Amino acid sequence: MxxxxxxxxxxxxxxxxxxxxxxxxxxxxxxxxxxxxxxxxxxxxxxxxxxxxxxxxxxxxxxxxxxxxxxxxxxxxxxxxxxxxxxxxxxxxxxxxxxxxxxxxxxxxxxxxxxxxxxxxxxxxxxxxxxxxxxxxxxxxxxxxxxxxxxxxxxxxxxxxxxxxxxxxxxxxxxxxxxxxxxxxxxxxxxxxxxxxxxxxxxxxxxxxxxxxxxxxxxxxxxxxxxxxxxxxxxxxxxxxxxxxxxxxxxxxxxxxxxxxxxxxxxxxxxxxxxxxxxxxxxxTGSFYPPSGLIRGILVNQRGERFVAEDSYHGRTAAFIMEQPDQKAYLIVDAETFAYPKITSHRHSLVDGWETVEEMEQALAMPAGALVTTLSTYNECAERGEDVQFLKHPDWLVPLTNGPWAAFDLSFTTSSYLFxxxxxxxxxxxxxxxxxxxxxxxxxxxxxxxxxxxxxxxxxxxxxxxxxxxxxxxxxxxxxxxxxxxx
Ligand SMILES: Cc1cc2nc3c(=O)[nH]c(=O)nc-3n(C[C@H](O)[C@H](O)[C@H](O)COP(=O)(O)OP(=O)(O)OC[C@H]3O[C@@H](n4cnc5c(N)ncnc54)[C@H](O)[C@@H]3O)c2cc1C
Missing domain, CATH: 3.50.50.60 (FAD/NAD(P)-binding domain)
Structure with missing residues (x-):
């Protein structure tokens, strides 16, 4: 002390x-x-x-x-x-x-x-x-x-x-x-x-x-x-x-x-x-919801990997984001789930929208194939109504298959998290x-x-x-x- x-x-x-x-x-x-x-x-x-x-x-x-x-x-x-x-x-x-x-x-x-x-x-x-x-x-x-x-x-x-x-x-x-x-x-x-x-x-x-x-x-x-x-x-x-x-x-x-x-x-x-x-x-706390529909998106780190169930309490999500490489995280949504986070004070900026997941992965500087694999695995699970990786509640599981896709930057180092x-x-x-x-x-x-x-x-x-x-x-x-x- x-x-x-x-x-x-x-x-x-x-x-x-x-x-x-x-x-x-x-x-x-x-x-x-x-x-x-x-x-x-x-x-x-x-x-x-x-x-x-x-x-x-x-x-x-x-x-x-x-x-x-x-x-x-x-x-x-x-x-x-x-x-x-x-x-x-x-x-x-x-x-x-x-x-x-x-x-x-x-x-x-x-x-x-x-x-x-x-x-x-x-x-x-x-x-x-x-x-x-x-x-x-x-x-x-x-x-x-x-x-x-x-x-x-x-x-x-x-x-x-x-x-x-x-x-x-x-x-x-x-x-x-x-x-x-x-x-x-x-x-x-x-x-x-x-x-x-x-x-x-x-x-x-x-x-x-x-x-x-x-x-x-x-x-x-x-x-x-x-x-x-x-x-x-x-x-x-x-x-x-x-x-x-x-x-x-x-x-x-x-x-x-x-x-x-x-x-x-x-x-x-x-x-x-x-x-x-x-x-x-x-x-x-730097919640990306409301709107709660955004919980249907997925959270990935700079490696293009999911790291937490997206339906977690916002404080739990923030705690996991703080632990990710370089404290970076993105919320990935498709055209069906897209919405802007309502709490604008957290400054989760929209990075961009892309016609393909490959383009998104490249633009976000993620390892080649990482986000493509993460998203296709997630989509298969969502089709079955079962998230085998983080057991996100079935209520929030939908395949993110309707392009274009967009990413919001939720990184701990750039967004504004209250603590x-x-x-x-x-x-x-x-x-x-x-x-x-x-x-x-x-x-x-x-x-x-x-x-x-x-x-x-x-x-x-x-x-x-x-x-x-x-x-x-x-x-x-x-x-x-x-x-x-x-x-
Ligand atoms: C915007 C906001 C929203 C929140 N919402 C919630 C919520 O909905 N639910 C929830 O559970 N928590 C919430 N919290 C957290 C919660 O408000 C606090 O954790 C809680 O009020 C702390 O209560 P306390 O009595 O310990 O401290 P405080 O209410 O901060 O009281 C401590 C007092 O001690 C005085 N003091 C400090 N040092 C000295 C000293 N040396 N001598 C004399 N006096 C001193 C201070 O001036 C202060 O008046 C929120 C916090 C904020 C800021």
Whole structure:
């Protein structure tokens, strides 16, 4: 880690400016959820936010929560799901899963949906059955991951688990976050804004007993009798940490979030002895669909070979594109499947159209015969309704035999992929921060994008796996901290 902040020993603190039970650092969805539950559990709470107002990246989000196991919304819309099926799916989706964390999330997911509604977060009883990246209307439920993609569809019965808040537009997450913040205000959760935490304070035995923060040009010292909860977001806006952990990002990659998602909570946690997990994991998105008809095309690399099932979740596709030679990829379509990608901001440019596949292969500088072979093999499989190579779902299989053919450039190095980090502090199912050896750092909790929980990389990500676990483990952190013996 390029930056290192040492913790402060409690006996060097000049004077405590405030003493509470639980200090929550960061006022996004993880911090707000932690604060609400800690206060409800009887703790005196203080939320400390570095920027001038609450909300974090959470308030700018699309408002999708990945929930399931039989939520009220799933049940009322007639979609069968249970915690065990969801658990099998998420376990398979995670590169190095912590089974206890995944289990806790799946078992608690139906009740967590109820909790969100009880905080005033609205979910419409409506379902979208198509394939989409986000929904800009108020529809409540849709599939947002790889559930129907092989091998996942054989591991766990697919169920739609993207629970989307009833808000319009691309940033409907504001509807969810504003509801939670209104609940915080109604319950008079104390908060300080423009107050950035710069160090953790540790006690005699190394446990975390407070924080130092910068406010109005001066240092303030805030004592936490029962615990400190970090909810500071990821490190998407920290170039040094990105260079260290995610060197495969391209010059055209665009960070998704807010500038204060600069990894400070991760660095603070490490200063107190915390370990990290999955720091190289990101979710990158540069979806070529909608329109979903483009999924009928094929994705090939510079060698003219397919490398992923085209019906994968867009984050999974991007993760595979990042691994291809020179990070190059093309979407190949024929005259029947041709359409322009709707999301123009990803800048997937149309390379050209060609009368023959041989001409296309040559123009794309692929090895002679490679694309011709790939396409004819694919077309034979599509005729039979069976993709033997990547088991793309038969719903999307059609022979691409109607020339002319066209290619869109989806290369990671030229298109514009949005990304955010998924790695963070190592935690357990109680949201306690752990040392590299797996022991709790006494008095320290983390939730949201500064913690590593369920979502670990783009190949297994599903939309909603940030807001869902972030709010869920935020609540757990708040409850656990509130119940600790005061020091
Ligand atoms: C456009 C967009 C759309 C998205 N859509 C979705 C979606 O639909 N579903 C989904 O699951 N995820 C989505 N995400 C990701 C998701 O929004 C984030 O992962 C999630 O909001 C993180 O929540 P958090 O509470 O951990 O962090 P944040 O909401 O970012 O809150 C962290 C807070 O901590 C503060 N902070 C940081 N350091 C300090 C410090 N040292 N001292 C004090 N305060 C500090 C920050 O200022 C910030 O307010 C989206 C992200 C974006 C940008």
């Amino acid at each position: 390029s930056e290192h902040i040492a913790p402060l020993a409690a006996d060097t603190v000049p004077a405590w400016d405030e003493t509470v039970d639980v200090v929550v650092v960061g006022y996004g969805i993880a911090g707000a959820s932690a604060a609400l539950e800690a206060q409800r559990a009887g703790a005196e709470v203080l939320v400390v936010e570095g920027t001038s107002g609450p909300g974090g990246a959470s308030i700018t989000s699309s408002g999708i929560f990945y929930l399931g196991g039989g939520t009220a919304l799933q049940r009322e819309l007639g979609h069968e799901d249970d915690p065990e099926t969801m658990y099998r799916f998420l376990l398979a989706s995670s590169s190095t899963p912590d089974a206890a964390i995944v289990r806790a999330y799946c078992s608690g997911s139906p009740a967590h949906f109820d909790w969100l509604e009880a905080q005033g977060v609205p979910f419409e009883r409506s379902y979208f059955g198509g394939k989409s990246v986000i929904l800009t209307d108020t529809t409540g439920l849709f599939s947002t991951g790889n559930e129907k993609v092989w091998p996942y569809r054989e591991i766990a019965r697919p169920a739609p688990r993207g629970h989307k808040v009833a808000g319009q537009g691309e940033h409907a997450g504001a509807v969810a976050m504003n509801a939670i913040l209104a609940t915080c205000r109604a319950e008079q959760v104390p908060a300080m804004v423009d107050t950035r935490v710069s160090a953790l304070v540790t006690g005699d035995e190394g446990g975390v007993v407070g924080v130092r923060a910068r406010r109005d040009g001066s240092d303030v010292y805030l004592r936490a009798r029962r615990g400190v909860v970090l909810g500071t977001g990821g490190f998407t806006f920290n170039p040094a940490m990105l260079a260290e952990h995610v060197p495969q990002l391209a010059a055209t990659s665009e960070p998704l979030g807010i500038p204060s998602n600069d990894g400070s909570g991760i660095v603070l946690g490490m200063s107190a002895g915390a370990g990290t997990h999955g720091m190289g994991g990101i979710i990158a 955010m980090t998924l790695g963070g502090l190592r935690t357990n199912a109680d949201a306690q921060v752990l040392t590299p050896q797996g022991h709790p750092v006494v008095g320290l909790y983390a939730a949201g994008a500064c913690a590593s929980t369920i979502a670990q990389d783009g190949k297994g990500y599903a939309s909603g796996l940030s807001l869902g676990p972030g709010s869920f483990f935020g609540r757990i952190a708040g409850c656990h901290a509130a119940r600790r013996r005061a020091v």
